[in-house]
Amino acid sequence: MGVPLYQAKAEFFKTLGHPARIRILELLSERDHAVHEFLEAIAIEPSNLSQQLAVLRRTSMVISYRRGGEVFYSVSVPEVRDLLLAARSILSGIAASQADLEPELSRTAL
Amino acid sequence: MGVPLYQAKAEFFKTLGHPARIRILELLSERDHAVHEFLEAIAIEPSNLSQQLAVLRRTSMVISYRRGGEVFYSVSVPEVRDLLLAARSILSGIAASQADLEPELSRTAL
DNA sequence: CCACGACTTGAGAATGTTTTCAAGTCATGG
DNA sequence: CCATGACTTGAAAACATTCTCAAGTCGTGG
Numbered sequence: 001m002g003v004p005l006y007q008a009k010a011e012f013f014k015t016l017g018h019p020a021r022i023r024i025l026e027l028l029s030e031r032d033h034a035v036h037e038f039l040e041a042i043a044i045e046p047s048n049l050s051q052q053l054a055v056l057r058r059t060s061m062v063i064s065y066r067r068g069g070e071v072f073y074s075v076s077v078p079e080v081r082d083l084l085l086a087a088r089s090i091l092s093g094i095a096a097s098q099a100d101l102e103p104e105l106s107r108t109a110l
Numbered sequence: 111m112g113v114p115l116y117q118a119k120a121e122f123f124k125t126l127g128h129p130a131r132i133r134i135l136e137l138l139s140e141r142d143h144a145v146h147e148f149l150e151a152i153a154i155e156p157s158n159l160s161q162q163l164a165v166l167r168r169t170s171m172v173i174s175y176r177r178g179g180e181v182f183y184s185v186s187v188p189e190v191r192d193l194l195l196a197a198r199s200i201l202s203g204i205a206a207s208q209a210d211l212e213p214e215l216s217r218t219a220l
Numbered sequence: 221c222c223a224c225g226a227c228t229t230g231a232g233a234a235t236g237t238t239t240t241c242a243a244g245t246c247a248t249g250g
Numbered sequence: 251c252c253a254t255g256a257c258t259t260g261a262a263a264a265c266a267t268t269c270t271c272a273a274g275t276c277g278t279g280g
Contacts, residue, residue, distance in 0.1 A: 006132045009197045014127030018268085019120040026116065035227060048269060050228050060204050069226060069277060079200050083193065087119045090189050094170050128238085145257060158239060160258050179247060179256060 015059045016083070020044050020052045024073075028062060029081040034070040125169045126193070130154050130162045134183075138172060139191040144180040 002008075015021065023042050027033050038049055053073060056062040063076045075081075112118075125131065133152050137143050148159055163183060166172040173186045185191075 004129075005198070005201070006136065007129045008201050009194065010127050010129040010132045012197050012201060013123045013132075014267095017120055017124030017127045019114075019117045022116045022120045022123075036225095045270070046227070047229080047271080051268080054228080060208070066227095066277085071227060077200055077204065079196065079203070083196055083200075084119065086189065086193055086196070087122050088115070090187055090193075091115070091118050091122060093189070094187065098170070124237095146255090149256095155240070156257070157241080157259080161238080164258080176247085176257095181257060 012059065015055055015061065016080075018052065018055075020049065021056060022084070024052065024056065025061070025075065025080055026084060028073060028075045029078075029084065032072050032074045034072050036070065038073075122169070125165055125171065126190075128162065128165075130159065131166060132194070134162065134166065135171070135185065135190055136194060138183060138185045139188075139194065142182050142184045144182050146180065148183075 003011075016025075020042060024038060027038065027041060035046075035049065035053070038044075038053075039046060042049065044052075053062070053064070056073075057064065061075065061077050061080060062073050064071050064073050066072070113121075126135075130152060134148060137148065137151060145156075145159065145163070148154075148163075149156060152159065154162075163172070163174070166183075167174065171185065171187050171190060172183050174181050174183050176182070
């Protein structure tokens with residue numbers, strides 16, 4: 001028998017539970033990116049980035065391919081974009097009923 | 111200024127990233143439950159359960175109320191149910207292209 | 221063919237989360 | 251009014267993730 005479903009779900013959400021991985025997925029939901037492009041956008045050490053990308057690869061959320069000297073990444077689960085949008089709207093609901101973090105919600109795409 | 115949005119999202123997903131918390135939310139998405147009902151359904155120590163409930167309370171995903179001797183919990187963010195469903199379907203997509211955990215996907219509601 | 225840029229890997233230290241245990245609180249039935 | 255069942259809290263131990271640093275791979279331009 002496989003892993004219980006609720007545990008697979010927990011692991012799935014856990015892989016979304018890291019700021020750098022969220023940023024990566026946000027960027028990828030627009031278009032494929034090379035690793036050095038993430039480095040420009042994300043404020044993270046190359047080796048740390050590589051490990052976060054490895055986490056996303058292991059869970060099959062992204063795939064990588066090489067083109068010339070660069071390595072590109074691509075989302076393999078397009079629905080993740082919906083999840084990011086859903087999180088955004090849930091967060092804005094929670095924020096509305098409380099305080100904090102709200103101003104940010106109006107300016108960004110995801 | 112508030113917390114950056116991508117970080118708030120990561121924290122949000124992190125609170126979903128625990129098997130007991132997933133079970134709790136699954137049960138709550140059907141109806142309110144008393145703490146002792148979770149205990150019957152979840153295989154977890156009372157104090158551990160209480161801590162996981164506290165995590166969900168802190169992030170405003172559930173609220174609790176007391177009725178007589180029992181404490182009840184209720185989801186305060188109904189959209190979470192959609193997230194659980196989305197995760198289920200994404201997982202089934204990933205599983206279909208690989209192996210493992212698949213059999214479980216047909217029998218359960220969330 | 222070899223030096224360089226682009227990226228990954230491994231290993232350990234630093235942090236964070238989860239679990240457990242003992243000690244509470246709170247409401248009710250006796 | 252106090253014993254009991256239902257639940258929560260705090261603190262420490264156990265476990266897991268993240269970060270950093272040094273060393274490595276892989277292609278390509280010179």
